[in-house]
Every structure is written in structure tokens, then in C-alpha cells.
Amino acid sequence: MKFRDNLNCGLNPSPSKKVVKRKFKNYTGLIYILPWIIGFVVFQLYPFIATLFYSFTNYSLGRVPKFIGLKNYIDMFTNDPYFFQAVKVTTIYVMMVVPLKLIFALFIAIILNVKIKFVNFFRTIYYIPSILAGSVTISILWRALFVNDGLVNNLLSFFHIGQIQWLGSSLMALFTISMLGVWQFGSSMVLFLAGLKQIPKELYEAGKVDGASKIRMFRIITIPLLTPIIFFNLIMQMINAFQEFTSAFVVTNGGPMRGTYLFGMKLYEEAFKNFKMGYASSLSWMLFLAIMVFTLLIFKSSSSWVHYEDGGEF
Amino acid sequence: MTKLPKALISACIIASMAISFVGCGSTKIADSSSSIVSSTQTAPASVVPAKPLTLRFSWWGSDPRHKVTMEAIDLYKTIAPNVTIESEYMGADGYKDKLMTQLASGTAPDIIQVDAPWLSDLVKQFNAFADLDQFKSILDTSGFDEKFVKTHGAIDNKQYGLPTGTNVMCMLLNKDILAKANIKSDQVWDWDTIMSEGQKVNKIDSKSYFLDMDQNAVALLIVRPYIKQKTGKQLVNDDYTIGFDKTTLVDTLTYIKKLFDAKVIQPAAESFMYKTVYFQNPTWVNNQTAATIEWVSMIVARKEGFKASAEVSLFPIPKDAKDTALLVRPAQLLCINDKSAAKEETAKFMNFFLNNKDAQLILKDQRSVPPTEAGRKVLTDANLIDPLVSQAVNMSVEKAGTAENAISSNTQLDTIMIDAVEKVAYGKSTPEVAADDMIKQFQSKLNELKALTVK
Numbered sequence: 111m112k113f114r115d116n117l118n119c120g121l122n123p124s125p126s127k128k129v130v131k132r133k134f135k136n137y138t139g140l141i142y143i144l145p146w147i148i149g150f151v152v153f154q155l156y157p158f159i160a161t162l163f164y165s166f167t168n169y170s171l172g173r174v175p176k177f178i179g180l181k182n183y184i185d186m187f188t189n190d191p192y193f194f195q196a197v198k199v200t201t202i203y204v205m206m207v208v209p210l211k212l213i214f215a216l217f218i219a220i221i222l223n224v225k226i227k228f229v230n231f232f233r234t235i236y237y238i239p240s241i242l243a244g245s246v247t248i249s250i251l252w253r254a255l256f257v258n259d260g261l262v263n264n265l266l267s268f269f270h271i272g273q274i275q276w277l278g279s280s281l282m283a284l285f286t287i288s289m290l291g292v293w294q295f296g297s298s299m300v301l302f303l304a305g306l307k308q309i310p311k312e313l314y315e316a317g318k319v320d321g322a323s324k325i326r327m328f329r330i331i332t333i334p335l336l337t338p339i340i341f342f343n344l345i346m347q348m349i350n351a352f353q354e355f356t357s358a359f360v361v362t363n364g365g366p367m368r369g370t371y372l373f374g375m376k377l378y379e380e381a382f383k384n385f386k387m388g389y390a391s392s393l394s395w396m397l398f399l400a401i402m403v404f405t406l407l408i409f410k411s412s413s414s415w416v417h418y419e420d421g422g423e424f
Numbered sequence: 425m426t427k428l429p430k431a432l433i434s435a436c437i438i439a440s441m442a443i444s445f446v447g448c449g450s451t452k453i454a455d456s457s458s459s460i461v462s463s464t465q466t467a468p469a470s471v472v473p474a475k476p477l478t479l480r481f482s483w484w485g486s487d488p489r490h491k492v493t494m495e496a497i498d499l500y501k502t503i504a505p506n507v508t509i510e511s512e513y514m515g516a517d518g519y520k521d522k523l524m525t526q527l528a529s530g531t532a533p534d535i536i537q538v539d540a541p542w543l544s545d546l547v548k549q550f551n552a553f554a555d556l557d558q559f560k561s562i563l564d565t566s567g568f569d570e571k572f573v574k575t576h577g578a579i580d581n582k583q584y585g586l587p588t589g590t591n592v593m594c595m596l597l598n599k600d601i602l603a604k605a606n607i608k609s610d611q612v613w614d615w616d617t618i619m620s621e622g623q624k625v626n627k628i629d630s631k632s633y634f635l636d637m638d639q640n641a642v643a644l645l646i647v648r649p650y651i652k653q654k655t656g657k658q659l660v661n662d663d664y665t666i667g668f669d670k671t672t673l674v675d676t677l678t679y680i681k682k683l684f685d686a687k688v689i690q691p692a693a694e695s696f697m698y699k700t701v702y703f704q705n706p707t708w709v710n711n712q713t714a715a716t717i718e719w720v721s722m723i724v725a726r727k728e729g730f731k732a733s734a735e736v737s738l739f740p741i742p743k744d745a746k747d748t749a750l751l752v753r754p755a756q757l758l759c760i761n762d763k764s765a766a767k768e769e770t771a772k773f774m775n776f777f778l779n780n781k782d783a784q785l786i787l788k789d790q791r792s793v794p795p796t797e798a799g800r801k802v803l804t805d806a807n808l809i810d811p812l813v814s815q816a817v818n819m820s821v822e823k824a825g826t827a828e829n830a831i832s833s834n835t836q837l838d839t840i841m842i843d844a845v846e847k848v849a850y851g852k853s854t855p856e857v858a859a860d861d862m863i864k865q866f867q868s869k870l871n872e873l874k875a876l877t878v879k
Contacts, residue, residue: 278693
């Protein structure tokens with residue numbers, strides 16, 4: 111008894127007080143997360159529901175919205191000259207950025223998975239770009255780097271390599287802004303690093319004993335045990351890549367000739383240049399559905415390639 | 425620690441976060457208890473209100489214009505010390521988008537600089553601006569040319585904006601580059617001579633080009649007038665039907681293609697990344713461009729890099745043009761936000777800005793030539809109008825073409841035109857295919873816009 115009293119710091123609540131204490135504790139927790147709840151309701155839940163509603167109207171700023179049923183969704187596929195361009199560009203962008211990002215992240219994570227003196231410094235350096243993700247400033251700098259007389263071309267001419275028109279053609283410009291996305295691989299890299307560290311060293315030792323080459327060990331030990339992390343990174347990066355906007359807007363403004371006309375840009379133009387809020391809402395819901403479909407597909411496929419050590423199911 | 429202080433602390437933290445969240449709201453007009461301010465100013469007969477007041481003024485431009493505008497605002501503070509004017513300025517790119525968002529959310533400034541082509545849309549969609557006729561006693565419009573004011577600032581006979589200056593389209597030239605290319609100094613420029621003589625610039629120096637224009641400038645300052653000169657009609661008729669036929673459009677786009685093929689204009693792959701900011705193109709900055717077609721209100725800023733060798737010339741008008749298509753219109757309009765809480769005070773400031781002699785001396789020609797006779801006289805007497813600006817305006821006013829109707833200057837149609845220019849300039853489509861596309865999209869967009877007018 112005395113020991114327990116000491117644990118309670120001298121307090122000895124009676125049973126009724128205990129109940130009150132528990133109820134009060136619950137409310138305290140609620141109050142602590144109230145700011146987040148308010149933010150979530152105002153900035154995420156409300157727009158979520160409101161855009162669904164507006165997507166079935168012809169809402170344009172300054173006018174009263176009128177219900178028009180599925181017209182926006184039909185127009186998207188039949189009456190919009192640039193909808194398919196945006197879909198095509200975004201798909202190419204996602205297919206370029208996501209695999210490259212994951213490959214670089216894994217590659218650098220393996221290199222940094224060593225115990226040398228300043229490795230933490232390098233890990234930080236490689237991580238920093240991903241914190242700057244979506245930043246307008248970085249996009250402005252990226253543009254300054256890759257314009258015709260920008261830093262990159264100056265460097266190339268210093269080494270007597272010809273100038274490249276990084277932003278001069280549709281595909282090249284898309285590649286350039288993809289590079290901006292890939293450059294921000296830091297967050298994926300950190301997760302891979304954590305995953306690598308969890309792989310038991312005994313497996314590699316056993317592999318060495320059996321005479322497996324480094325590449326073989328990578329293929330049959332590292333990759334399978336990393337699949338949960340690959341899975342997570344794949345989903346997160348894919349979701350982000352589909353919603354990319356800032357780099358296309360700042361670096362190339364959707365050009366040249368809509369070569370970098372990402373879906374985010376289409377949405378922006380319809381909403382804030384043409385003020386067709388109803389149509390823009392339907393576009394955003396289409397994007398949401400597309401991302402959901404792809405995410406579900408990857409989840410469904412995960413049972414065949416994602417390997418959990420503890421045999422856990424998802 | 426007991427539970428009560430813990431909860432109290434959490435409540436305080438949340439309260440302070442909530443307050444800081446709310447506090448970052450829109451600026452409010454300062455309001456203090458009324459006090460009698462003894463005034464010894466030489467302001468007009470109307471009484472200066474006792475309460476301190478804050479008005480917001482938004483405009484677009486570049487640094488020289490920002491500087492003189494803020495100087496004029498400082499001058500107003502000496503005349504009406506209780507009125508503080510907050511400056512909200514930025515570059516031209518994105519100004520209209522920002523303004524429309526502000527109007528939609530009811531957070532627009534009190535006095536707003538507006539481009540004349542936007543007036544119709546903004547009035548119809550947002551009922552954005554106050555009818556200036558109600559401020560007749562405060563706003564002196566006698567110095568303005570009545571026809572000019574009514575043509576460009578009025579919708580359905582209500583005066584929504586007053587012009588800040590008289591703007592014309594012209595050519596800005598660098599005579600040093602022309603001399604290097606052996607182009608004679610008194611060359612008359614029309615579309616044919618631009619093609620024949622302009623080619624010489626790049627032939628002499630492969631890094632130089634005759635014209636530096638981005639896709640936006642090409643669409644608005646070459647394609648649009650070129651079509652109008654051929655048809656003599658509005659780009660889009662008042663009944664929302666297209667005012668030109670496919671042949672004219674193909675002709676126009678073919679001309680554009682020839683300009684790029686002959687390197688009269690710098691190749692699109694290099695120059696089109698400077699959309700709406702062609703003057704940031706190194707070719708312009710390094711004085712490797714012979715000319716550009718531009719609005720006269722911008723030429724003082726544009727010729728900064730080659731002041732001594734700058735020249736102006738009349739906008740290209742072919743001899744057989746059915747309409748000169750030379751637009752003479754307000755440089756910008758100043759409008760009063762209909763939702764402003766201090767419309768009368770705003771009108772007083774507008775009157776000062778447009779009519780006050782000292783203000784004119786400060787503002788100079790940063791919004792082109794003043795629209796009032798008195799303003800022009802003040803600047804000419806003080807030698808403050810750039811002679812090139814006067815020259816351009818004077819030679820253009822008498823050749824003015826028909827003013828554009830509202831629908832022809834709709835920016836969504838501009839976007840379609842810019843797309844066509846890009847396709848042709850990048851060599852992605854032939855002029856015929858691009859023309860087909862453009863007409864189809866015009867048709868579709870016009871149907872859409874027409875449907876919105878039926879309300």
C-alpha cells in the first residue's frame with residue numbers, strides 16, 4: 111500500500127474521484143487536438159464535401175450555382191481540348207518521377223548505410239531537398255538553373271559540352287521538371303535507410319558463407335526484406351506526383367505547347383483563370399478517383415510481392 | 425502539477441492560437457473615436473473627415489511606375505493627413521487573376537487599377553465598381569476627352585472607370601542594331617518590310633534578331649491587328665460570332681511562320697520561355713534586339729538598356745488595310761470598388777491622382793501621356809514627358825482604328841490564340857491545321873461565353 115501511495119506521489123484518490131479524473135483526462139486530450147480538428151474540418155473536410163457538391167453545378171465565382179448533373183464530367187471527356195493532354199502529361203510525369211525517385215533513394219541509402227565518421231552529415235545533406243518540396247523558391251531557382259543561359263548550360267560550356275535547351279521542347283521541359291521531383295528523394299531515402307538497418311546482418315553473413323555475390327545478395331535478401339518500405343514509398347510518392355503543380359507552374363507555366371501541362375495546372379487554369387469553379391471541382395474529384403484507383407490496384411497487387419517478416423497481412 | 429492549471433494552460437495555448445489565426449485576417453479600416461482635427465490645408469472646398477482612414481490602392485507595373493506612384497501617394501498624405509493609402513502593387517502577370525479572386529471574396533482594394541478590356545467582364549460578373557457619376561461633385565472630369573472616356577470607361581452608360589493615360593501601340597527600335605544591319609534610318613515599317621528588312625539583322629549577327637516578342641505579344645500585337653486590318657471587322661462580332669474566316673487566319677498564321685523561319689523573330693524554343701516577360705530574355709537585356717512592338721506606356725521602362733539609341737515608329741499598317749487596327753485606348757482605368765467602405769474618400773484621392781498638377785509632375789509618363797489636356801500641358805511645359813512617348817502618341821492618335829468590343833478582348837480567347845501561335849512557331853502544326861483548331865476552339869468557347877450571358 112505504502113509503495114503504491116508513493117507511486118501516486120502522495121495522492122490517494124477515492125473511487126469517485128478516479129472516474130472524474132479519467133473523464134477529465136479524455137476531454138483534455140480532445141482540447142489538445144482541437145486546433146487540428148478545426149483545421150481538418152475547415153480546410154479538408156469542408157472543401158472535400160463542397161467540391162463534390164459544386165462538381166454537379168456550373169458554379170462560377172460571382173454567380174449563383176445551378177445544378178447541371180453530370181454535365182461537367184461528360185464535358186471533361188468530350189468537350190475539353192486539353193483534358194487528355196493533361197492526363198497524358200501527368201501520366202508520363204508520374205511514370206518518370208516515381209521509379210527514378212525510388213531507385214535513387216535506394217541507391218543513395220545503400221551508399222550511406224555505412225559507419226564512417228561524417229555519414230550523418232551526408233544523410234542530412236541528401237535529405238534537405240525533400241523538405242523544400244513544393245517550394246516556389248526552389249522552382250524559381252530551378253528555372254534559373256535551366257534556362258538557356260542558366261547555370262547548367264554555363265557549366266556545360268565550361269567543359270566544352272554543347273548547350274542543351276532544357277526548357278525548349280515539350281519532352282525536354284517535362285524531363286527537366288521531373289528532375290526537380292526526383293531531386294527531392296530524401297524522404298524516401300531516409301525510410302530506405304531505416305529499412306536497411308533492420309535487415310539482420312546474419313542473413314548477409316550466411317549469404318557470404320554460401321558464396322553468393324553482392325548483387326545476388328542484394329536481389330534475394332535486401333530487396334525482399336525492403337518490400338514493405340518500397341510499397342509505402344511507392345504509394346506515397348505516386349500520390350504526390352499525381353498532384354504536382356508548383357514546378358510546372360513556376361518553371362514552365364505548362365509550356366512549351368502544354369508539354370508540362372500537369373493535371374494540377376489544368377485545375378488551376380479552370381479554377382482561377384477561367385473561374386469555372388464547378389468544372390474545376392469535377393476535375394479535382396476525377397483526380398481523386400484516379401489516385402484512389404491506382405492506390406487500390408497497388409494494394410491489391412501487394413500480396414504478391416510485398417513480404418512481411420512477421421508474416422503480417424495488410 | 426494539478427489538473428486545473430494544466431487545463432488552463434492548454435486552454436490559453438488554444439486561445440492564443442485561435443486569436444493569431446483570426447488576427448491574420450484582412451486589413452480593417454482604422455477606426456478611432458472622433459476627434460476634431462484642425463485643418464489648414466489647401467484642399468478643395470469639401471471638408472476633410474476627422475477620423476483617420478486607410479484606403480487600399482492596387483496597381484500593376486514595373487519599378488519606375490511603382491516609385492512614382494508611391495511618391496504621389498506620399499504627396500497626398502500632406503494634403504489629407506488623416507488618410508493613409510496602402511500600396512498593393514505587383515507585376516502585370518497574375519494581376520487580373522488576383523483581382524478577380526479578391527472581387528469574388530469581397531477583399532478587393534478601394535481604388536483599383538484595371539485594364540480597359542477587363543471592365544465589361546468584371547462589371548457583369550461581380551458588379552465590381554462604383555458608378556463614378558455619383559461623385560460628380562468630387563471627381564472633376566472636365567479635363568478628359570468626353571468621347572474617349574465614354575468609349576472606354578463606360579458600360580451601358582454608367583461610367584465605371586477613368587483613364588490614367590492614353591495608350592497606343594507602336595514600335596520601339598534600337599537604331600544601333602538597325603545601323604549594323606544596314607537598314608536605313610527612316611525605314612517605314614509594315615508587315616512586308618518587317619519581313620524583308622528584318623531578316624538582315626540575324627544575317628549580319630547570328631545572335632541578334634529583329635524582333636523580340638513572346639507568344640503573348642505575338643498573339644495580341646501581331647495576330648490580332650493583322651486579322652483586323654484584313655477584315656475591317658471586330659475579331660468577334662457583338663453577337664458572339666467569329667469576325668474572320670479561315671483563309672484570313674491561315675494567311676496570318678503563315679505570316680507568323682515565315683517570321684520565325686526567316687529568323688526575324690528569335691526561335692520559339694529559345695524565346696517563348698519568357699512568356700509575358702520577353703524583356704527578361706537575354707537577347708533583349710544584352711541589346712541584341714532591333715525592335716519590338718509594344719504599348720507606348722511600357723516603352724520608357726523597356727528602353728532602359730539602350731536609352732541613347734532608342735527610337736519609335738508607327739505601328740505597322742499596310743497600305744490596303746481596311747482598318748488600321750491601331751488601338752488608342754486608356755493606358756489603364758482607375759475604378760472605385762463598389763464595396764469600399766469609404767467611396768467618397770476614394771473618389772477624392774482619385775481626383776487628386778488624375779487632376780492635381782503636382783501629382784501629374786510626379787507621375788510623369790509612367791502611365792503614358794496623361795489623358796487630360798491640363799495634365800499633358802503640365803508635363804510638356806516641364807519637359808517631363810519622354811519625347812519618344814509624345815512622338816508615338818501624337819503620330820498614332822490620328823491613325824486610330826476602331827476600338828475593340830468587349831468580347832474580342834476576352835482573355836480566354838487570347839489563350840486560344842496564343843496556343844495557335846505556339847503551334848505554328850514551334851513548327852508543331854501547319855498554319856492550316858492550327859487555324860482549324862483555333863476556329864473550332866473559338867466557336868466552342870464563344871458558345872460557352874454566350875450561354876453565360878443568358879441570365
